[in-house]
Amino acid sequence: MSTTLELSLPTPAASATPAPSRSYWRVVGRQLRRDPMALAAGLVLLLIVGAAVLAPWLAPADPYKASMLKRLLPIGSPGFLLGSDELGRDMLSRLMHGGRLSLLMGVVPVLAAFGIGTAIGLLAGYVGGRLNMVIMRVLDVFYAFPSVLLAVAISGALGPGMSNSLIALTLVFVPQVVRVAESVTTQVRQLDYIEAARMSGASAFSIIRVHVLGNVLGPVFVYATGLLSVSMILASGLSFLGLGVKPPEPEWGLMLNTLRSAIYVNPWIAALPGALIFITSIAFNLLADSVRSAMDIRR
Amino acid sequence: MNSAPLPPSPVHDRGSPAQPLLVVRDLKKHFPVRGGPLERTKKFVHAVDGVSFSVPKGKTLGIVGESGCGKSTTARLIARLMQADSGSMVFDGEGVDEFGGIRLKEFRRNLQMVFQDSFASLNPRLTIAETIAYGPRVHGMPAAEAKRQAHDLLARVGLAPAQFASRYPHELSGGQRQRVNIARALAFDPRLVILDEAVAALDKSVQAQVLNLLQELKAERQLTYLFISHDLHVVHYISDYVMVMYLGQVVETGPVERIYGQAAHPYTRALLSAVPSMDPDRRTESSPLAGDPPNPINPPSGCRFRDRCPHAHPVCEARTPALIGIAGEPAHQAACHLNDPASGHPGALPETQA
Numbered sequence: 001m002s003t004t005l006e007l008s009l010p011t012p013a014a015s016a017t018p019a020p021s022r023s024y025w026r027v028v029g030r031q032l033r034r035d036p037m038a039l040a041a042g043l044v045l046l047l048i049v050g051a052a053v054l055a056p057w058l059a060p061a062d063p064y065k066a067s068m069l070k071r072l073l074p075i076g077s078p079g080f081l082l083g084s085d086e087l088g089r090d091m092l093s094r095l096m097h098g099g100r101l102s103l104l105m106g107v108v109p110v111l112a113a114f115g116i117g118t119a120i121g122l123l124a125g126y127v128g129g130r131l132n133m134v135i136m137r138v139l140d141v142f143y144a145f146p147s148v149l150l151a152v153a154i155s156g157a158l159g160p161g162m163s164n165s166l167i168a169l170t171l172v173f174v175p176q177v178v179r180v181a182e183s184v185t186t187q188v189r190q191l192d193y194i195e196a197a198r199m200s201g202a203s204a205f206s207i208i209r210v211h212v213l214g215n216v217l218g219p220v221f222v223y224a225t226g227l228l229s230v231s232m233i234l235a236s237g238l239s240f241l242g243l244g245v246k247p248p249e250p251e252w253g254l255m256l257n258t259l260r261s262a263i264y265v266n267p268w269i270a271a272l273p274g275a276l277i278f279i280t281s282i283a284f285n286l287l288a289d290s291v292r293s294a295m296d297i298r299r
Numbered sequence: 300m301n302s303a304p305l306p307p308s309p310v311h312d313r314g315s316p317a318q319p320l321l322v323v324r325d326l327k328k329h330f331p332v333r334g335g336p337l338e339r340t341k342k343f344v345h346a347v348d349g350v351s352f353s354v355p356k357g358k359t360l361g362i363v364g365e366s367g368c369g370k371s372t373t374a375r376l377i378a379r380l381m382q383a384d385s386g387s388m389v390f391d392g393e394g395v396d397e398f399g400g401i402r403l404k405e406f407r408r409n410l411q412m413v414f415q416d417s418f419a420s421l422n423p424r425l426t427i428a429e430t431i432a433y434g435p436r437v438h439g440m441p442a443a444e445a446k447r448q449a450h451d452l453l454a455r456v457g458l459a460p461a462q463f464a465s466r467y468p469h470e471l472s473g474g475q476r477q478r479v480n481i482a483r484a485l486a487f488d489p490r491l492v493i494l495d496e497a498v499a500a501l502d503k504s505v506q507a508q509v510l511n512l513l514q515e516l517k518a519e520r521q522l523t524y525l526f527i528s529h530d531l532h533v534v535h536y537i538s539d540y541v542m543v544m545y546l547g548q549v550v551e552t553g554p555v556e557r558i559y560g561q562a563a564h565p566y567t568r569a570l571l572s573a574v575p576s577m578d579p580d581r582r583t584e585s586s587p588l589a590g591d592p593p594n595p596i597n598p599p600s601g602c603r604f605r606d607r608c609p610h611a612h613p614v615c616e617a618r619t620p621a622l623i624g625i626a627g628e629p630a631h632q633a634a635c636h637l638n639d640p641a642s643g644h645p646g647a648l649p650e651t652q653a
Contacts (some may be wrong), residue, residue, distance in 0.1 A: 023468075024424055192420035192431075195380050196483065200434030201407050210433065214424040 031294035036206035038290030041283040048280055052099030054138075061090035063097040063250050067118045083269045085255070086262050087248075091269060095276060100194040102277070103161070105244070105251075106232030108166055113173030120174070121181020122216060126189055126208055136182065137176040147172050151234050155243040165244040170229055180223045184216045218295050225288035229281030236277050252277050318392045319353035320491055320523045326350045326376055326386035328369075332596060346372045350386075351622075354491070354540075359517070359524040360557070361538030363531060363570070365592060369547040370527045374495045377401060377525070378412050391490070407645035411484035415496035417476035421449035421468035427479045428453070434486050450595075452482040456512060460468045474505035478512065485516065493525045498533060510537055531574050535559055540630075543567045546592055546603045549622060555632030563633035565627050566604045602636070612636070614643045 032038045051058065060081065067088035075083045075091075082091040124135040142150065154168035188194065189212065197207045236253025238244035245251040247258065255273040263270040327350075329343035347369040354360045362370050375381040377388065379396075387394065390409065395398030401409075414420040421430055431452055432445035440448070450460035456478040468476055477497060484492055494513070498506045510533065516522060528534050534541060535555060542552040543566065551564040562568045568590045588607055593599055599606055605615040612637055622634045636642035 142353060192414040192416055193422045196412065196414065196420055196480075197422075197433065198439055199378060199407060199410075199412055200406050200487065202434070202437040206437055210425075211422050215422065 007209055013287060028291075028294045032290060034292045037286055038294070041286035041290065042262055044279065044283040045287065048099060048276070048283070049103060051096050055093070055096035055100060059090075059093035059096045061093045062092040063089060064248055065089060072269060074266060075268055082272060083266065085259060085269065091272060094250040094255060095252070095272060098252045098255055098273065099276070099280075101245055101249065101251040102232055102236060102253065103280070105166060105169065105235030106228050106280075109169035109173055109235075110224050110227045110231050112166075112170040113177050113227070114220065116170070116215070117174045117177025118181045120222050121178040121220070122185050122208060122212065124178065125182040125185025125216075126204070126212060128186070128189070130227065132182070132186075135178070139178055142171075142175040143179075145250065147176075147230070148234060148237065151238060152241065152243065155238050160243050160246065162245050165235060165238045166239070169234055172234070173227055174232065176227070177220060181216055181220045183220045185212060188212055188215045201264070222288060222292040222295060225291055228288070229284040231282070232281055233277060236273075303635050308542055315392075316356060318356070319389075320356045320391055321377070321525075322353040322389040323377065323386045324351050324389075326371055326373065326388075327384045328376055328381065329384055332552055344595050345547050345598050346595065347376060347383075348598070350544070350549055351551060352549060354523055354525060356391075357517070357521055357523055358539040359526050359537055361541045362411070362525065362527045362532035362544060363529065363534050364544035365570075366529065367592065367595065368544040370529075372547075373544070374412065374493045374525065376525055377409065378410060378493060380412075385632070408487050409489050410491045410493065411487055411489040412493040412495060413477070413480045413484050413497040415499055417473050417480055417500065418468060420480055421476060423468055426465045426467060426622055427458075427471070428460070430468075430479065431483045434483065448486065449482070453479070455516075456482045457483070457508075458482075470504075474501050474509060477501060477509055480511075481512065481516070485520070488520070489522070491523045491525065493527070495527045497526075499528060499530060506533065513537065518611055531571065543570065546595055546598055546624070548603060549634065550604065551631075551633040551635075552622070553625070553628065553633075557625075557628060557631045561631075563631065563638050564604075564612055564635045565608050565637070567633075569607075610637060610644075610646050612644050612646070618642070624630060 061079075067084075070080070070084050070088040071086055073080045073084040073088075075081075077083055080090055080092070085091055085094065092292040120135060124132045145153070151165075151168050151172045154171055155165050158164035158168060194207060194211055197211050201259065202210075235244060236251070236256065239251045239253035240257040242257070245254050247254060256270075256277075259270040259273065325345055328347040330347055332342045332344060350369070350373055352360070361374065364370050372381070376386070387397070390401050390406055395406050396403045421427070425433070428446060428449045431449035432440075432442070435445045435448060436442065444620065450464055453460045453463055458475060458478055463471070463475070468479070471479065477500075480497075497503045497513075498509050501509060513524070514537065517524060524537070526534065526537055538555045539557040540553065541555050543550050543558070543564065545566050551558065551562065551567045553563075558567060559571065562571055573588065590607055593603065593606060600616060601618055602608070602611075602620050603614040605611040608615065618636070620634045620636045620639065620642065622632045623639055625631045625633060625638055636644035637647050640647050
């Protein structure tokens with residue numbers, strides 16, 4: 001898209017018929033649809049999300065129904081398409097149901113951190129000066145710890161449970177989002193178009209809404225999409241450690257933990273939740289990369 | 300708060316035609332330099348140090364000087380993008396932001412600025428029509444009217460609205476973007492436009508087109524320009540008056556032909572002789588000025604130009620030369636002891652005025 005636009009520059013006549021939609025996001029969308037990697041990653045995510053969302057209707061069996069006689073059946077057993085786990089529950093059903101929680105714990109903290117972090121970052125970056133210093137130094141404290149350790153510590157302090165791990169993960173991501181939002185805002189704030197807007201007598205609120213937000217949201221959004229996979233893996237890790245979802249609730253990280261003991265008996269079954277975590281986070285990352293390049297059409 | 304309908308632009312003078320549009324008095328801006336273990340403010344960069352001038356209505360005042368002499372800072376101080384440490388401004392007879400004077404918001408509407416970096420001065424996420432319409436919309440103009448006005452302005456600066464209105468800045472060339480910036484500045488129907496190196500980044504042919512556009516607009520809308528540039532040719536072409544700055548101070552000011560023909564300050568003469576001449580008989584054989592301007596943190600005492608001046612004398616160190624009128628042409632002023640027979644400078648003889 002960007003190349004065709006630039007090619008039309010020297011000959012204005014060639015672009016005398018402007019494209020019907022010139023909205024920035026439509027251009028980005030069009031760009032994404034032409035990117036095979038984005039399409040593939042999007043398709044995989046659509047399948048996984050669809051299977052998870054529709055699990056109550058699509059799952060072949062009850063994910064909680066255990067049977068001591070049918071423990072650790074291999075993949076492809078009759079009635080158990082993906083085998084069964086250490087308590088004889090249907091793996092396929094559990095993986096589908098587990099995706100609901102795993103995806104939720106991947107997306108919700110990132111969304112929350114995106115909102116909170118962008119607001120704080122905009123404030124710190126636009127106001128600048130002392131306020132900026134205070135906010136950024138406080139957040140640096142969070143930065144001193146590796147994110148896994150921080151998530152485990154906050155989650156441990158709050159106590160196990162899903163809502164607590166959501167809070168813990170949000171707290172882990174907020175400083176990272178703030179830092180990106182703050183640095184982009186600080187850059188944008190110094191540009192001449194902000195000064196031109198100030199010259200026009202616009203209020204700070206209007207300038208932030210029209211001129212700053214539009215230019216900050218993009219890079220922060222791209223950064224946040226990259227956090228989706230991290231969040232999912234951290235959430236799975238918390239569940240694996242017993243700090244997140246509690247058994248018998250199906251969740252990929254927790255399933256990985258409970259199937260750990262079966263790794264010598266039936267390694268393929270034990271690897272399934274891990275494989276799903278891997279595929280989903282790779283798909284998120286690839287999509288984030290594509291979004292990043294699709295959004296970079298400004299120059 | 301609605302701006303008046305577009306062409307023809309009404310003349311909204313408040314003072315008489317002889318009243319200068321803008322009078323600036325003793326503008327000062329010192330930037331603190333932080334240093335030391337406790338980040339104590341120790342020193343100040345004397346970016347603008349007591350600048351006074353006036354711009355007559357409908358004229359163009361060119362401001363020239365080396366990089367770092369305070370040209371752009373002066374522009375930003377006037378536009379109130381930066382707060383001055385001291386100094387006052389009178390806009391068409393009314394004190395800016397003073398009791399009983401013109402309110403800051405009203406002043407800003409009457410003054411617009413065109414920046415050097417045509418790309419950085421346009422929001423990459425807005426179409427150019429949106430960019431132009433933004434200011435008027437902020438002041439309450441209905442969207443449809445603002446859009447129509449934006450299209451009219453685009454047409455006026457030579458960009459066909461049907462073709463350009465919905466484009467983004469990255470789809471335009473530098474000259475086209477600068478036209479958009481000019482159109483945006485005109486959206487308020489301003490009376491004073493500050494052009495801060497507005498054509499410096501453009502190549503010569505585009506520069507000429509934009510300069511001609513500026514000249515046309517000035518005549519059409521009774522605009523007054525403050526034209527900041529380091530390009531002496533361009534300033535010669537567009538200006539009616541010229542002000543030469545050195546290290547945050549005005550060293551010489553006067554009508555353009557006087558400055559270019561009979562410069563009274565050694566710095567101005569050095570600056571002008573540095574311009575490459577097209578005439579091989581008038582080639583410059585030696586560099587007129589050596590070295591860099593002194594550090595603005597500790598400007599020299601007395602005349603700030605003295606350590607680079609070929610006519611320097613102890614009196615230049617002892618006394619700061621005032622900006623005084625040159626005999627025979629009061630509009631032409633220079634801050635040099637050579638022009639003041641009472642200064643005690645041995646070179647201050649009548650013939651130096653020639």
